[in-house]
Amino acid sequence: MKEKLYRFMQGRYGTDKLNQFIFYCEIFLLILSLFFKRNIVIYVLFYLTLFLYLYRAFSKNYVARSIENQKFIRVQAKTVHHVQAIYKNLKDKQYKYLVCPECAQMIRVPKKKGKIEVHCPSCRKSFDAKS
Ligand SMILES: [Zn+2]
Incomplete structure (x- = not known):
């Protein structure tokens, strides 16, 4: 039985950060379904x-799943850094x-200096910002 499962999962993508996020969404939808019983929208979203x-x-398409995961990680980092900022x-x-628009690195600049040009230490790009 264990070998059958091992052979079935061989070459499969498995789980990653995006799948963990989807799993947490499922848990959240399950909790919501406890409060809103017989709500078809919640059930459809859950399934x-x-x-x-x-x-x-x-999935056996590693490349496509990895690209999806990288995009998710970039969006997640940008969102988290914007909220932290x-x-x-x-x-x-x-x-x-400030948050670098290129790489989402958080940058600290002094306040009340007017319009300044900010150089990102991470990606070396520069952008204008108001401090
Ligand atoms: Zn940057």
Whole structure:
């Protein structure tokens, strides 16, 4: 039995960050279904995410799944850094926190310097920003 399962999973993509996120969405939808019983939209979304999870986990197309995962990681990093920058901008009175539009690196610049050109230390690109 164990060998059969091993042979079945050989060459399959398995799980990654995007699949973990899809799994958490499924858990969230399950919890929502407890509060909104007989809501067809929640059930449809749940089965769609379940299908997507299984499709990605059992897929043999490594390249396509890896590209999807890399895109997801980039979007996730940008989103997290933007939220962190908003939070830090509210707390810090001396510095302003910006997010590089190219690589999503968070950059700290002094406040009240007017319009400045910012050089990203990570990707070496420069962009204009108001501090
Ligand atoms: Zn950058």
